[in-house]
Amino acid sequence: MATLQASPSELRESNLRGQKLPNWTPWAIGAGAIVVSALIFAVTGDSFNRARFAVLAALLFVVALTAASFAVEGRRQATDRLFTTFVYSAFVLAIAPLISIIYYTLSKGLSVIDGGFLTHSMFTISEDSFGGGAYHAIIGTLIVTGIATVFAVPIGVLTAVYLVEYGEGKKFARLVSFFVDVMTGIPSIVAGLFIFTFWLLTLGFQKSGFAGALSLVILMLPVIVRSTEEILRLVPHELREASYALGVPKWKTIVRVVLPTAFSGIVTGVMLAIARAMGETAPLLLLVGTQAKINFDPTSDAMSTLPTFIYSQLGSAAGNADAPGTARAWGAAVTLIAIIMVFNLLARFVGRFTKARG
Incomplete structure (x- = not known):
């Protein structure tokens, strides 16, 4: 009687793949970090500041995502996600001042520019x-x-x-x-x-x-x-x-x-x-x-x-x-x-x- 056996390539793929976090997990953790940060500001009564709020939410997101990845995916994947998050965070920190400068300048100067000004x-x-x-x-x-x-x-x-x-x-x-x-x-x-x-x-x-x-x-x-x-x-x-x-x-x-x-x-x-x-x-x-x-x-x-x-x-x-x-x-x-x-x-x-x- 014939028996069904997995091919060697399928066995290697299943062993290497392991457990993975769903694709929606980073988005859910990010939303949760924003909500928790807002609650912290509300409970402590601290005056709202966009920069401090963003830093707190980012720190909570990194810690929570790394912990979830370590629990589900293991140490190697958690380390990879941690440093990937650092890379993206560095990109955001580099691009944020440029975007803010352009936005603030346009908001102040566009109303002045017309045919007469030029x-x-x-x-x-x-x-x-x-x-x-x-x-x-x-x-x-x-x-x-x-x-x-x-x-x-x-x-x-x-x-x-x-x-x-x-x-x-x-x-x-x-x-x-x-x-x-x-x-x-x-x-x-x-x-x-x-x-x-x-x-x-x-x-x-x-x-x-x-x-x-x-x-x-x-x-x-x-x-x-x-x-x-x-x-x-x-x-x-x-x-x-x-x-x-x-x-x-x-x-x-x-x-x-x-x-x-x-x-x-x-x-x-x-x-x-x-x-x-x-x-x-x-x-x-x-x-x-x-x-x-x-x-x-x-x-x-x-x-x-x-x-x-x-x-x-x-x-x-x-x-x-x-x-x-x-x-x-x-x-x-x-x-x-x-x-x-x-x-x-x-x-x-x-x-x-x-x-x-x-």
């Missing part, structure tokens, strides 16, 4: 009265950042190419790498003071958008160099060796193979540098100043940018949350975030649809 300057508009806009600051931000990008991108990319492709083991390359690391930690005001001393005091030029752009170049260079250097090191050496085997010179291999392969990563690094430059305030206050009207000439006179516009409007408000200057400052902050977001989306689009071509 197409008018503060020329002939009193800082104590409503009206006016940030058009002159938007133009100034684009001009100053554009000039800085034109100088910083080729210098930074070529420096990274030298460090990766030509500087292996050379003393000069190590010296360049050391100074790039030093520049990474330079405060923005120090870069502004350097340009102020060299460009304004020594050479005798006046405050202008070009002077501010030079300070932004100093701040953008280390970001571009380091990001481009890391991306170039990720390009497989097999691609270079295949090009050399075909008799292609090294410089042409870099131009036709290495750089196109790393193009999307280079664009991402450049956008990080541009985003940092657009948000700088201290060196621009020192070198560019502020202006109530539009100035398209970056070589003469003061020029407003969005960060300096925000600073000047908050200064005119003197801490009054209902003042017109405060509203315009929040509107300018939303505009700055929107411009940076648009540039990043364009960079993603370019990096995604640009491929290396032989």
